[in-house]
Amino acid sequence: MNTTDRTPADLLRSALAADPGRPLVTFYDDATGERVELSVATFANWVAKTANLLQGDLSAGPGDRLALHLPAHWQTAAWLLACASVGVEADVRGAPQDADVVVSGPDSLDAARACRGERIALALRPLGGRFPQPPEGFADYAVEVPSQGDRFAPYAPVDADGPALSVGGTTLTAADVVGRARTDAQALGLAPGSRILSGLPYDTWEGLSSGLYAPLAAGASVVLCRNLGQLSAEGLAQRVESERVTHTVGAPAQA
Template structure:
């Protein structure tokens, strides 16, 4: 993080400039055995492609609301930073009927049909696989459309750090508030700077889950081991993961 970082997208740019090769998000799903590790550079590439999809395919503009009907997952983290890059409001578990667009995962497709705008479906399958043979009715397949978009992103309109950027658990935050709160949360979470690595099993439907699972590690120059279905893992196996992943703090 630098003194000029005012949005989550700024935090990602600073992380990319500082050390693009270091891990940023490591994701486990203990229901499927999936493990995915994304360096800062790889994560930023996914964010750029997704932001270009938002801007060019969905014609999303600053102030638009995108309902994210998704669990804590590495692709959800990508969408959160892509929304920040464009300046749209990421409404986590928001009402799709009030959203301009919706992005939904398994179990949420029926609910997402209430959105009258563009709809994207994520399979959340290992390696971000596409739907076979086709996405749910009423949806485009994110995994099919995102690869063709550019690896660099430039917003058509400047992103205002003081504009609404996130809605979660009924609370609204500007981009600047996300950065300041994440920076303030980091020490209490055990994120003390570069090299800090937090294991988070918290869902993304609260500020606390979003902070521990994405924003605070990004603000601290650290990284996150994001775990889904961690309750399936025994304590001995968890201890081994903490050791092997060089985790320095745990939030669950």
């Protein structure tokens, strides 16, 4: 990756310039059997559309805070990079009442209603499907995002030293996120072409780093697994082989 990259959005741009066709995020949900694979280009397209929704329709910008109440999921990864692209602070599991925008999955809608700003809900259904009936008081991400532009340009330059991510009671700047991601990638032994399987949730830095930021910083890719505990040891071994996994974190102990 480019050593001059200072924000997560910079890392994504470098990945796109280097090899847009390679896999970046492969997502499994072992409760539903869902599998989604996104190349760098496809993931970047989702990020651009989400960033346009955030900046345009939701009127969010630098200095705003977004409470992110989503599990480890490929759409969550897109929201994290969209926030980084706009300059909005992504507050993982942050208090909705203190946020300018809340983004919620189907299991946290009641708590998310405390947000007095804009509210977005994700059904987290296979293939990015919409809610059968939009939740009251929320815009459905799957309805709103398809019409957004495929290219994104921020209204204001993103400050690498501004707050970018809050998780576990710690707030990191964009530059902090990149620096930590590079350090973690080195500690994990990730290199261009590595594929790391992560079964960790997205509610800690470790989960966010191994499941998104570290592989992005290293030019690697992630096999992101939700509900991995429902997969047998044999099934996990088969996945590691079929996905050409080189590194594993957060796998069940019995596996």
